[in-house]
Amino acid sequence: MAFIIALIVFIAAFQQSLSGFGFSLVAMPILVQLVGIQTAAPLVAVLALTLNIINGFRWRKALDFSEIKRLGIWMALGVPMGIWGILALNETVVKAGLGALLVAYALFALLRPEKLPTIPRRWAYPAGFFAGLLGGAYNTSGPPLILYGSLRNWSHQRFRAVLQSLFGFAASIVVTGHLIARHYTPPVLTHVVISLPGLLLAVGLGMMLDKRIQPGHLKKWITIATLILGLSLFIP
Numbered sequence: 636m637a638f639i640i641a642l643i644v645f646i647a648a649f650q651q652s653l654s655g656f657g658f659s660l661v662a663m664p665i666l667v668q669l670v671g672i673q674t675a676a677p678l679v680a681v682l683a684l685t686l687n688i689i690n691g692f693r694w695r696k697a698l699d700f701s702e703i704k705r706l707g708i709w710m711a712l713g714v715p716m717g718i719w720g721i722l723a724l725n726e727t728v729v730k731a732g733l734g735a736l737l738v739a740y741a742l743f744a745l746l747r748p749e750k751l752p753t754i755p756r757r758w759a760y761p762a763g764f765f766a767g768l769l770g771g772a773y774n775t776s777g778p779p780l781i782l783y784g785s786l787r788n789w790s791h792q793r794f795r796a797v798l799q800s801l802f803g804f805a806a807s808i809v810v811t812g813h814l815i816a817r818h819y820t821p822p823v824l825t826h827v828v829i830s831l832p833g834l835l836l837a838v839g840l841g842m843m844l845d846k847r848i849q850p851g852h853l854k855k856w857i858t859i860a861t862l863i864l865g866l867s868l869f870i871p
Contacts, residue, residue, distance in 0.1 A: 637829050640669065645833035648686050652841025655690070655795030656781055656802075657861070658683055659774040660740075664733060664864045670826070677813040678826050679774040682834055684810050687803035689838050690795075697796035702787075703804075705756060706780065706797075709763030710770065710805050717771020718812040733773050737865025740778040744858040754786040770805040771812065777802070 647661035659679055666675035762783035770776030780801055784794050813819060 636669065637826070640666065640826055641830050641833045644682060644830040645837045648682075648834045648837035649841050651686060652690060652838050653845060655694070655798050656777045658686055658802075660737060660777055660861050661864070663774050664737065664868055667733070667868075673818065674820075674823055674826070676772075676774060677810075677818040677823050678830075680806055680809040680813055681819075681827055682830055683774060684803060684806035685831070686834060686838065687799050687806055691799035691803050693842065694792065694796040694799055697790075697792035698800060699789075699793055699797055702756075702759065702797055703800050705759035706763035706766070706783070706801055707804050709760050710767035710776065710801065711808060713764040713767025713769075714771035714805060714808040715812065717768040717773070718809065718816070720768075720772040731869060733775065734865045734868030736769065736773070736775065736778060737861050737868070740781070741858050741862035741865060743782065745855075745862070752786065753788050754783075756787075758783060758786070766801070767805060767808075770802075771809055774806075774809065776805045 643662055643665050647658045650661060651658040662682070663675060663679050666679060669675075670678070762779045766776040766779040769779065777798070780798055784797065789797065
């Protein structure tokens with residue numbers, strides 16, 4: 636079991652180190668199936684925080700602080716409600732909700748046109764809030780932010796840099812919430828220690844291959860995998 640968890644973390648961290656998103660989208664559904672939501676949520680949160688700090692430093696030159704500020708404030712409001720949600724909802728409901736979220740995002744990413752209309756910046760408010768809500772509950776704040784960034788037509792470098800900062804911001808709030816709720820039990824911490832070497836190895840490998848793989852090809856395969864993972868959550 637420990638090796639499988641470490642392998643999942645490695646794969647998820649590797650693809651985020653190339654594309655800029657997807658660690659939680661890949662890791663969370665599988666870990667929920669393996670160890671349950673109560674263990675997977677705090678585990679993925681602390682690993683995501685570590686990964687986002689490292690990648691955020693890598694891509695810091697492309698940061699857009701105006702977008703980060705708008706999105707970050709509303710993310711902070713949504714995270715506590717998301718953390719409360721995993722305690723109040725049945726685990727089956729949580730899995731189904733996460734599955735629907737992943738399927739909806741994957742279908743949008745696969746079917747969207749090449750050129751998207753540019754939306755106004757005020758859409759950052761609902762996007763940030765729902766990102767925080769989903770980040771608190773499922774550690775998957777990415778889909779609303781990815782949709783917003785796509786419809787704002789960010790460059791690839793800005794896309795990755797802004798997402799890492801926001802993911803790291805949301806993860807820090809989520810980790811704090813789990814600490815307060817005392818979710819970091821000895822089994823969770825054991826999984827963290829076992830998973831960290833694979834995460835760091837994945838980041839190093841991602842840095843080596845960053846300029847050799849076309850991001851468009853990689854993101855397409857990641858999206859297909861995300862669709863399959865989302866559908867799998869509906870299977871008892």
